Amino acid sequence: MALSVVDLYRDILAKTNCRDCGLPTCLAFASKVVSEKHPLQNCPHIPADLLARCETELAEQYSQGKWLKRDMAEDALQWARSRAASLAIEDLPARIGGELIRIGSDTLLRLPYFNGHLHILGTTITKEDGGQVSRYEQVFILNHLAQGGSRPPTGRWKGFVEFPNTVSKMVSMKGAVEEPLIAGFSGRTDELRQRALELGAQPMPSNAGSADVAVVFTPLPRVPVALLFWDATPGDDVQSQAKLMFDETVIEHLDIESIVFLSERLRQLLCE
Template structure:
């Protein structure tokens, strides 16, 4: 029978609130054992017999996911892996870019990702240089694999709010991307340019610039993934004219074939974090 916090408190723990476990009360300790998988042995007043009886019971309910605290990143990763489970590594270079490589007798797709690359196999994704790849990035890349797109960019740019089915996410794009970058780089165009270049951005060619946007103070194009270009346009503030800074991210219209809406937003937020975290050394 599964052990709830109350069961653990009443049936197993000494209920003395001695704090020897590091928590203020036995109830607080019970809550951490049940929801956070804290080892029951951290209570020094339980006998070996009690630990042998109740820890396996707790382990079984952890395995079943009963009462444990949800891990959204892990749940999303499992879902994304299942979504991409039918992928064939050999088909990926033609569809999304990259090259096939062999490592230890195993086939991998070496896929460019920002300024580096990731190695994708049928068992997982890792950065080729050994650097950590967090679970949300893995979710993003699995969703890219699963989306099924194969077309190369066609040079028709769209703002996020011009992409179908983005109405519910437009406020998030503005709050977590546009506003953040506008405030961070207002009156700092040169710093923004250096930050863009540090994560693989470059000045677009004349043919890559969209018509009808007006001359921006800075335009930079990124290829975070081979088939997914992102164009950043920045107009700096002009206080004398009463204009605040303005920033737009534009996407090739084929992006919906390669990423779902959540993944487009994730990519935009991830790009924002990378730009804001870049240590500017222009004045040193």
């Protein structure tokens, strides 16, 4: 019989909120056990025979995925892998850039990525320098492979909001990208510029709006990203602003969710 949060709380736990498990309430403990595989044995007040029976029941429902909290990053990665699984690697350099190389008996795509390179074999992505590739990075890279775009950038820039179907993602772009950049670099534009250059950025050819920092990153050969940063002036009511701009062709190379993931990764690299 499966154990829900209510079952576990009502029939198994002491309901004393003693905090011996490290959580504030028995209900909170039950929720973590059921949805996050938190060890039931962390409650010291369950008799051994009852604990063994419950752990067997929990293991069964875990194997079925019942009531488990979804791992959104893993879901996104599996979807991206399924999109990219049938791609022919020999077609990729002409479409998205990079070059084919041989390592042992394998043919890989060596793809420029910020100021380094990635090695891509099937749906396996590694960094040439041995660094880690996070799951969300893998998501937007695999979606880039699968998106089907081939057009080079035109140099015509658009704000994120100018692309279709971005309204629901504006909160993420603001809260996870723009606001952390503002918090991290207000009054520190020289440091922002230096960090951008270390990531391979180049000065933006035309500085629209006379931003204090205007640079263009090339995270992927067909996907440039521009950063404009206006610093607050002391004694002025105008606050600092940060804005990412994308080439008009970006939606041919990335879906909207992946544009957000790429933007978050750029922010992480700048703020680390």
